Amino acid sequence: MAKSPTHYLCQSCGYQTVGWMGRCPDCGEWASLLEERATNERDRGRRIVTSSASHCATPITAVDSGALNRVSTGLAELDRVLGGGIVPGSFVLLSGDPGIGKSTLLLQASMQIAQKDGVVLYVSGEESLQQTRSRASRLGPLSDRLLLLPETSLQMILEQTDRIRPTILVIDSIQTITSEDLESPPGSFSQVREAAVGLMALAKEKGISTVIIGHITKEGAIAGPKAMEHLVDTVVFMEGEGHQIHRLLRTVKNRFGPTPEVGVFEMTASGLQELANPSEVFLAQRPSGAPGSVVIPTLEGSRPLLVELQALVAAPSAPISRRVFNGVESNRGILLLAVLEKRLGLPLSACDVYVNVVGGIRVGETAADLGIAAAVLSSARNLPLDPGLCVFGEIGLAGEIRAVPMAERRLEEAARLGLSCCLMPRHNLDRRQPDFPSLRVSGLRTLEELTERLKIRQAVGSHD
Ligand code: TYD
Ligand code: MG
Numbered sequence: 114m115a116k117s118p119t120h121y122l123c124q125s126c127g128y129q130t131v132g133w134m135g136r137c138p139d140c141g142e143w144a145s146l147l148e149e150r151a152t153n154e155r156d157r158g159r160r161i162v163t164s165s166a167s168h169c170a171t172p173i174t175a176v177d178s179g180a181l182n183r184v185s186t187g188l189a190e191l192d193r194v195l196g197g198g199i200v201p202g203s204f205v206l207l208s209g210d211p212g213i214g215k216s217t218l219l220l221q222a223s224m225q226i227a228q229k230d231g232v233v234l235y236v237s238g239e240e241s242l243q244q245t246r247s248r249a250s251r252l253g254p255l256s257d258r259l260l261l262l263p264e265t266s267l268q269m270i271l272e273q274t275d276r277i278r279p280t281i282l283v284i285d286s287i288q289t290i291t292s293e294d295l296e297s298p299p300g301s302f303s304q305v306r307e308a309a310v311g312l313m314a315l316a317k318e319k320g321i322s323t324v325i326i327g328h329i330t331k332e333g334a335i336a337g338p339k340a341m342e343h344l345v346d347t348v349v350f351m352e353g354e355g356h357q358i359h360r361l362l363r364t365v366k367n368r369f370g371p372t373p374e375v376g377v378f379e380m381t382a383s384g385l386q387e388l389a390n391p392s393e394v395f396l397a398q399r400p401s402g403a404p405g406s407v408v409i410p411t412l413e414g415s416r417p418l419l420v421e422l423q424a425l426v427a428a429p430s431a432p433i434s435r436r437v438f439n440g441v442e443s444n445r446g447i448l449l450l451a452v453l454e455k456r457l458g459l460p461l462s463a464c465d466v467y468v469n470v471v472g473g474i475r476v477g478e479t480a481a482d483l484g485i486a487a488a489v490l491s492s493a494r495n496l497p498l499d500p501g502l503c504v505f506g507e508i509g510l511a512g513e514i515r516a517v518p519m520a521e522r523r524l525e526e527a528a529r530l531g532l533s534c535c536l537m538p539r540h541n542l543d544r545r546q547p548d549f550p551s552l553r554v555s556g557l558r559t560l561e562e563l564t565e566r567l568k569i570r571q572a573v574g575s576h577d
């Protein structure tokens with residue numbers, strides 16, 4: 114077997130060079146280039162991909178779409194994020210911080226699938242058989258069709274998978290898998306890529322759906338998920354604040370699903386419980402009559418979610434005033450404070466401003482702008498907002514309120530949860546007048562109109 118020439122691979126970003134360098138010229142990392150001595154790439158590829166069917170061209174109409182054969186994970190929120198279940202032969206990456214609940218989620222899904230649909234092979238390179246079993250016994254009934262394999266060798270895993278031919282293969286985690294062909298340490302860029310390519314070839318060839326766990330570090334920099342994202346069909350990201358019990362699953366990429374989706378779970382003593390009605394939970398502990406609190410209907414993928422947004426405007430605690438944004442992007446927050454100061458003459462630069470989205474939720478869309486403005490105004494004036502009020506809209510630099518997508522869905526959720534009034538962009542109303550009898554809707558064009566609305570409420574008191 115011919116030996117391929119030696120090359121050096123940056124373990125942080127994947128940059129390749131034929132000569133060693135002390136610092137990666139691409140990502141700037143020091144001492145990250147490691148020699149990669151592998152057997153011939155072509156031979157490795159051939160050993161992994163042996164199918165002959167894939168060498169023939171096929172009419173597109175003759176290809177089985179697989180859409181009808183999705184395997185349900187038994188967890189509706191996970192199915193939603195995957196676009197309706199696991200597509201046979203698909204390759205899914207679940208990433209997130211260590212300790213967030215990835216193993217718990219996949220063990221729960223594996224147990225459900227083993228109960229109903231078929232054999233699941235759960236490969237754990239991190240936990241012993243006993244540890245996995247003791248965790249599983251708290252999560253639900255056990256089934257013979259869930260097979261555990263504590264293994265880290267890629268070759269052994271491929272061999273066992275090929276022999277067992279499970280419906281679903283779970284790898285926990287990609288960072289622990291080592292190929293005997295490579296000398297780089299587990300978790301390095303080369304090892305992760307090698308394991309991903311090997312597992313994917315098997316998944317595609319034998320139609321085995323594979324779900325892989327990949328940790329990310331606090332810097333989000335570890336080779337794992339980044340080295341794999343372009344290879345896999347679906348990337349699902351699990352997030353949540355460490356001290357919060359809510360966990361959000363987000364689709365970052367999905368070749369089998371129409372839109373970015375979100376699933377919401379609660380971590381309990383018996384595993385992750387689905388939250389079919391998250392808005393209710395996020396609003397459950399809202400203080401009544403507190404200035405600075407407002408409800409915003411935000412969209413997570415195509416799903417409307419009502420969350421509480423709070424602002425606190427306070428006298429500065431240090432010579433330089435502070436801005437803290439939790440759950441909203443800080444650059445956006447700073448921009449909005451500047452617009453409020455300039456357009457409404459609020460003396461915010463002389464105050465500390467804190468903005469927080471309750472429940473550990475992160476709101477990434479500009480439709481939250483008007484909610485932030487309303488909460489800041491409410492706190493600055495020490496004026497509680499109507500408890501039945503919700504607010505959404507984008508704010509431009511001139512203080513204009515701009516239209517946002519899917520206004521109807523936000524209003525629908527607000528009406529469903531029993532809110533009584535909504536301030537929203539006038540432009541959205543001009544396009545289409547919503548029809549929710551229990552919800553009074555007012556359209557705004559400028560920030561001045563927002564202050565007018567809030568002043569009226571101060572004068573007449575809270576309505577309803
Ligand atoms: P885990 O799934 O091991 O995280 P990951 O695989 O992402 O590293 O989850 C670990 C945390 O979840 C741990 O802090 C304990 C908690 N947990 C529960 O609260 N309830 C449970 O039923 C289980 C299994 C875990
Ligand atoms: Mg784990």
